[in-house]
Amino acid sequence: MPIVQLIGRLSLWSGRLGALLVLPLVLAMVFEVVSRYVFSAPTQWAFELSYMMMGSIFLLGLSYALLVNQHVNVDFIHQALPRRAVAVIDAVGYILLTCMLAWLTRTLISNVGDVYRTGEGSGLSAWNPKIWPYRVIYALGFGLFALQCAAKAIENLLVVFGRAPEGPNT
Secondary structure, three states, rough: HHHHHHHHHHHHHHHHHHHOHHHHHHHHHHHHHHHOOOOOOOOHHHHHHEEEEEHHHHHHHHHHHHHHOOOOOHHHHHHHOOOOHHHHHHHHHHHHHHHHHHHHHHHHHHHHHHHHHHHHEEEOOOOOOOOHHHHHHHHHHHHHHHHHHHHHHHHHHHHHOOOOOOOOOO
């Protein structure tokens, strides 16, 4: 189904973008360790940058993890039930999760506007960076996760109604 494939491509690229953030995170942490222990001059920005980058990696990886089935699953139930019964359970779960994530994403988007207008900073260090860019990643990550949950719901509904395409993932 084209919409499911499009969402899958978005999730794939989101995961790749999150993976790319690992390198600057490692470089920043190495810089902090050298600065702190070799030169006795810790940075003011390392803590904030590390939690924001690690959070971004996590948030951008949510939809990718679901795409490639790297989430927690109760396998003994899936093994004991017929494929259509599992698809019904999974479809209901993904539909409920999609609704909850859509509401959460809408709330997070509203929050981005609020913190942008107020110029809110993190308040956790002397650096005190503006937090609206990080909140954009929050909204984007949960929005992509909601889309991937919707795609999984569609895939499961296709199985329920006997219209699942034949392929390696079915």
